[in-house]
């Protein structure tokens with residue numbers, strides 16, 4: 001079977017076809033588009049490795065093709081993915097089908113469960129001396145310049161507050177964190193230790209302050225005063241180059257790590273509700289403190305309220321300066337289920 005770069009959405013797989021093709025100007029067996037083609041076998045070892053990350057699990061909600069496509073978006077569409085994976089599965093005689101309900105193999109689940117175990121300990125056993133050995137040993141959060149998302153000196157982020165009654169807008173000073181004695185606990189910060197919560201776009205700040213119709217909002221523009229090392233909990237893995245460079249073991253390790261970060265990200269971005277108790281914040285506060293004591297200046301993660309927005313938390317508010325405040329009134333609300 002010959003396939004084309006059009007079968008793929010993943011940039012790395014696309015460019016592999018365009019660099020290594022063996023047949024030019026022919027019709028792709030999968031998508032039917034004329035172009036440069038390569039034997040499907042070229043990717044067989046890689047996809048065998050991807051399929052090998054999963055085991056059949058009748059209690060799972062998702063099929064193999066659904067998980068693979070939703071996590072990594074390898075294929076232009078689900079149908080092409082089914083054809084390509086099924087062909088490789090049958091050539092290699094693997095005892096799994098693209099429509100089987102699957103979950104991650106135990107090696108990966110073990111890493112995901114590390115976070116679950118830590119959460120359990122923090123909320124029900126110990127609070128201040130919880131072991132991070134497994135995170136350290138497996139290098140699940142990496143503190144080096146190649147792994148950080150860097151916020152550069154001069155970069156601008158935003159923060160909103162509902163404008164106090166009778167004011168046109170808040171002052172730059174009022175846009176900073178509350179003083180220590182008035183600092184409540186948040187998802188990232190413990191009570192009494194304020195962190196600066198910022199967003200990449202002004203729109204995301206409106207969601208984050210739960211702005212309502214006709215609310216007056218002050219938005220502070222914060223400029224970074226130095227380069228900052230940020231732990232990015234949205235870290236997205238591009239599996240193909242990892243496999244080419246490091247083989248199966250490295251891919252397994254990197255995917256486990258990604259899934260671990262993903263678990264934490266979903267806790268960090270859980271929308272606040274009025275029923276939240278401070279106990280729920282303890283695990284994410286702990287992981288932030290873990291990042292802080294290991295030298296990071298802050299963290300970033302996707303907003304759950306604005307899926308395209310990125311949130312930042314800076315551990316020291318003096319790393320950013322509020323240079324300007326603008327006044328906004330909310331005229332339109334999008335309500336999503």
Ligand SMILES: [Zn+2]
Pocket residue numbers: 003004005006007008028029030031032033
């Ligand atoms: Zn194709």
